[in-house]
Amino acid sequence: MPRSGEQAKKRLIRAGEKLFARNGIDATTIAAITKEAGQRNNYAVGWHFGGKDELLQAQLAHINVFYIPDNRLWITSPISWSKTSSE
Numbered sequence: 001m002p003r004s005g006e007q008a009k010k011r012l013i014r015a016g017e018k019l020f021a022r023n024g025i026d027a028t029t030i031a032a033i034t035k036e037a038g039q040r041n042n043y044a045v046g047w048h049f050g051g052k053d054e055l056l057q058a059q060l061a062h063i064n065v066f067y068i069p070d071n072r073l074w075i076t077s078p079i080s081w082s083k084t085s086s087e
Contacts, residue, residue: 009048011037013062016045016055025056 015036019028030045030052041047049055 005048008037008039008044009058012039012045012048012055013059016052017059020056020059025052028052 012033015033016028019032019036022028023032031042033052033055034042034044037044045052045055049058
């Protein structure tokens with residue numbers, strides 16, 4: 001029976017949360033997250049989220065906490081993610 005994309009994303013988020021808490025973000029590999037989530041596709045994190053940083057953003061958004069790494073800023077309420085152009 002094929003697995004749905006939403007189920008896979010939820011499993012990856014849960015696996016990332018568990019491994020980030022246990023090992024730290026930097027020490028946790030995408031391969032470890034994929035294995036913990038029961039995914040056979042080693043590119044599942046990249047496919048669903050774009051990478052480890054985006055997976056972390058998805059985890060934080062799930063609990064309404066946002067982290068902007070460039071500014072080292074934590075925001076605890078939903079915000080609009082839009083890019084503006086100075087042109």
